[in-house]
Amino acid sequence: MYYPTPIAKLIESYMKLPGIGAKTATRLAFFTLDMAEEDVTEFAKSLISVKRDLHYCDVCGNITEEALCEICQDKTRDQREVLVVEEPKDVMAMEKVREYKGLYHVLHGVLSPMDGTGPDDINIASLIRRLQASEIEEVIIATNATTEGEATAMYLSRLIKPAGIKVTRLAHGLSVGSDIEYADEMTLFKAVEGRREM
Amino acid sequence: MYYPTPIAKLIESYMKLPGIGAKTATRLAFFTLDMAEEDVTEFAKSLISVKRDLHYCDVCGNITEEALCEICQDKTRDQREVLVVEEPKDVMAMEKVREYKGLYHVLHGVLSPMDGTGPDDINIASLIRRLQASEIEEVIIATNATTEGEATAMYLSRLIKPAGIKVTRLAHGLSVGSDIEYADEMTLFKAVEGRREM
Numbered sequence: 001m002y003y004p005t006p007i008a009k010l011i012e013s014y015m016k017l018p019g020i021g022a023k024t025a026t027r028l029a030f031f032t033l034d035m036a037e038e039d040v041t042e043f044a045k046s047l048i049s050v051k052r053d054l055h056y057c058d059v060c061g062n063i064t065e066e067a068l069c070e071i072c073q074d075k076t077r078d079q080r081e082v083l084v085v086e087e088p089k090d091v092m093a094m095e096k097v098r099e100y101k102g103l104y105h106v107l108h109g110v111l112s113p114m115d116g117t118g119p120d121d122i123n124i125a126s127l128i129r130r131l132q133a134s135e136i137e138e139v140i141i142a143t144n145a146t147t148e149g150e151a152t153a154m155y156l157s158r159l160i161k162p163a164g165i166k167v168t169r170l171a172h173g174l175s176v177g178s179d180i181e182y183a184d185e186m187t188l189f190k191a192v193e194g195r196r197e198m
Numbered sequence: 199m200y201y202p203t204p205i206a207k208l209i210e211s212y213m214k215l216p217g218i219g220a221k222t223a224t225r226l227a228f229f230t231l232d233m234a235e236e237d238v239t240e241f242a243k244s245l246i247s248v249k250r251d252l253h254y255c256d257v258c259g260n261i262t263e264e265a266l267c268e269i270c271q272d273k274t275r276d277q278r279e280v281l282v283v284e285e286p287k288d289v290m291a292m293e294k295v296r297e298y299k300g301l302y303h304v305l306h307g308v309l310s311p312m313d314g315t316g317p318d319d320i321n322i323a324s325l326i327r328r329l330q331a332s333e334i335e336e337v338i339i340a341t342n343a344t345t346e347g348e349a350t351a352m353y354l355s356r357l358i359k360p361a362g363i364k365v366t367r368l369a370h371g372l373s374v375g376s377d378i379e380y381a382d383e384m385t386l387f388k389a390v391e392g393r394r395e396m
Contacts, residue, residue, distance in 0.1 A: 004263050006247040013241035030287045040249045043211035044242040049204040051238045089228045
């Protein structure tokens with residue numbers, strides 16, 4: 001005895017998602033079986049729509065339904081600052097803060113010699129072309145605080161600085177609300193290094 | 199700034215699944231965006247197919263693509279035993295053991311006065327009709343070891359026994375590989391009560 005084909009196929013699909021193993025996938029598949037028909041139809045439609053209707057902004061690489069994303073279209077935003085992130089979801093995270101008013105550039109990856117990702121494999125060339133053609137005065141590098149993120153930040157900084165453009169990096173330090181006791185050594189080191197006068 | 203509509207809708211759909219909150223749903227939605235097109239199409243198709251192609255077996259209530267499930271169709275199975283479970287997934291769990299060779303009956307729920315689920319709300323009438331019309335000699339009650347599962351087992355036992363049909367219940371006791379130290383009191387009580395001579 002095996003699962004009926006439709007269930008087996010759905011379990012297989014759920015298992016392709018990150019962090020979902022055979023047990024969870026089975027639970028989700030049986031849950032789907034009991035879901036309202038319109039919810040399941042809606043779910044299937046949005047899956048298709050995400051692949052069909054979304055693409056990358058021609059200018060910054062953010063995801064959008066149109067040729068230009070709404071941030072690039074918005075002329076009220078500060079056209080002199082560009083914040084460089086690894087992935088489109090980093091743009092969303094940044095936008096939630098409602099503090100940054102400039103533009104973005106999405107690299108769609110990070111330099112990683114170990115995985116064979118070099119400068120030509122991520123969105124660096126388009127950033128350089130953008131910097132040459134526009135009035136950008138400051139590039140804020142907001143790659144992740146990982147080894148690869150740091151290396152990418154360093155690489156970009158060396159590439160951009162000679163053109164006379166200011167390059168900054170997001171601050172590293174203790175998370176707000178965190179205990180010093182539980183902070184890892186690198187974070188504590190960065191927190192001491194980046195200490196500010198009160 | 200909000201998420202582009204297709205992403206927002208997909209996040210909403212993922213959040214309808216059990217155990218998936220806003221953060222995980224967002225992560226899954228962005229993961230979907232990077233998945234291979236055919237995998238996503240396959241996923242959407244299986245969602246639709248699970249709702250469209252599967253229904254409940256006319257005899258036992260198990261899920262099937264045809265009028266009768268493959269267990270009810272299989273005449274080599276022992277037609278004198280029926281094992282009563284709460285949900286179709288319990289049938290699959292039982293079948294994985296490859297020990298039980300009889301038939302099944304799926305209640306699609308459990309008696310629960312607190313939730314307003316009475317005998318008419320679950321598949322009991324069809325079980326009784328089935329017992330009257332067939333050569334079933336033993337009903338094995340395999341509802342879950344919860345208060346509601348126990349109450350349902352008790353109710354079914356009182357209903358079926360007078361007809362001269364043998365009614366049994368799955369054994370309760372320590373899980374294989376478990377420590378006595380960590381077993382809960384009810385399980386230990388059941389394990390002592392159900393002890394067997396060696």
